[in-house]
Amino acid sequence: MTSGPDHQPDALADWLGIRARISWPSWSSTRPDSGAPAYDGFRDFFTTTRGSRDPEGTRRVLTALGTALADADQGERLDFALLTNWQRTVLHRASAPFRTAPAFAKAGRERYGLTPRTEALFEHCLSESAQPDLPLPSRAARTYLDVLFFHPFEDGNARAAMLALAFVLAREGAPPRPGTPPTNHPLGRRRSRRDRPRGTPRNPDPHGGAPPVGRKAAMTERDVILNELAQGLRPVSEGIEWFDGLGPDEQSDVLRFLRHHCVQARAVAEDAPESIRRSGLRPTHTPAVLISRGRIDMQLGKIAGLRPLDERRKAFRLLIAVLSIADGRRRERFCSGGCGHWWHDLPAAD
Numbered sequence: 195m196t197s198g199p200d201h202q203p204d205a206l207a208d209w210l211g212i213r214a215r216i217s218w219p220s221w222s223s224t225r226p227d228s229g230a231p232a233y234d235g236f237r238d239f240f241t242t243t244r245g246s247r248d249p250e251g252t253r254r255v256l257t258a259l260g261t262a263l264a265d266a267d268q269g270e271r272l273d274f275a276l277l278t279n280w281q282r283t284v285l286h287r288a289s290a291p292f293r294t295a296p297a298f299a300k301a302g303r304e305r306y307g308l309t310p311r312t313e314a315l316f317e318h319c320l321s322e323s324a325q326p327d328l329p330l331p332s333r334a335a336r337t338y339l340d341v342l343f344f345h346p347f348e349d350g351n352a353r354a355a356m357l358a359l360a361f362v363l364a365r366e367g368a369p370p371r372p373g374t375p376p377t378n379h380p381l382g383r384r385r386s387r388r389d390r391p392r393g394t395p396r397n398p399d400p401h402g403g404a405p406p407v408g409r410k411a412a413m414t415e416r417d418v419i420l421n422e423l424a425q426g427l428r429p430v431s432e433g434i435e436w437f438d439g440l441g442p443d444e445q446s447d448v449l450r451f452l453r454h455h456c457v458q459a460r461a462v463a464e465d466a467p468e469s470i471r472r473s474g475l476r477p478t479h480t481p482a483v484l485i486s487r488g489r490i491d492m493q494l495g496k497i498a499g500l501r502p503l504d505e506r507r508k509a510f511r512l513l514i515a516v517l518s519i520a521d522g523r524r525r526e527r528f529c530s531g532g533c534g535h536w537w538h539d540l541p542a543a544d
């Protein structure tokens with residue numbers, strides 16, 4: 195963002211004026227199923243445009259891209275909180291609030307105004323990224339332009355717009371990427387009583403009218419077990435037994451996976467005491483000491499990286515407790531009107 199004169203036309207107001215009248219191309223053909231991974235393009239874009247002049251920033255935006263694509267896998271909804279979570283990584287800052295002043299871009303030639311309604315309008319526009327009024331490419335492009343014209347952040351809005359574009363495309367029916375765990379992941383034990391194909395959403399119409407969000411068969415038995423544990427649908431003792439049956443590398447994988455989900459569920463430092471209590475750890479146990487040190491994203495990473503077997507088991511119990519608290523809060527606050535989180539529709543484990 196650069197400074198500029200305040201009397202310029204408001205490019206955001208202009209965009210909102212024409213946004214509803216754009217004659218987007220419409221077509222009825224189905225998406226070509228190329229099977230080719232589509233997201234190397236986003237990685238290439240960031241690497242090519244920033245790589246040489248800003249290696250550290252490139253690393254951060256690629257990390258944020260990974261989070262955005264994982265969020266898309268999970269069927270998350272696009273909202274400002276989700277964008278903020280990526281932008282904290284992009285900018286390497288603890289917070290990335292909505293701007294509090296008019297913004298300028300293109301060396302001050304373009305001005306984006308701010309009114310008391312701007313942030314709410316932005317939320318509304320983001321929510322339209324999932325509305326079936328336009329074909330996916332048009333919606334993705336519209337979301338990209340929304341982020342650019344609202345210019346929500348103090349810095350890094352072009353990167354934020356590109357991440358939002360990748361998310362919207364990935365959330366619906368985009369081809370699977372390398373690295374998506376196969377559905378028969380070796381970590382998972384298949385449950386015998388399963389009455390629907392793997393990857394089929396339990397509720398085929400979670401948004402009440404909107405077409406079902408494309409949910410790749412990304413959930414593994416491991417995802418299911420961990421979420422059952424976090425939600426109290428499966429006894430912790432069974433979880434520990436399952437965890438003990440894994441090899442050291444698999445255990446580390448599980449801890450990293452749990453840590454990722456805790457961050458996605460927006461765990462906060464204040465969750466530490468209750469997490470320790472629920473996990474049954476003593477405050478002097480290493481994972482409990484770590485989580486009490488603040489900067490929870492960082493501490494969760496350290497906890498997930500603990501190596502001795504005994505520490506890993508404690509880390510497992512603690513991270514399950516953190517997930518239970520953070521995800522429980524997310525569910526209460528954001529999911530009461532229905533949501534696209536498959537794990538919020540799990541029956542008790544059999």
Ligand SMILES: [Zn+2]
Binds near residue numbers: 524525528532
């Ligand atoms: Zn939910």
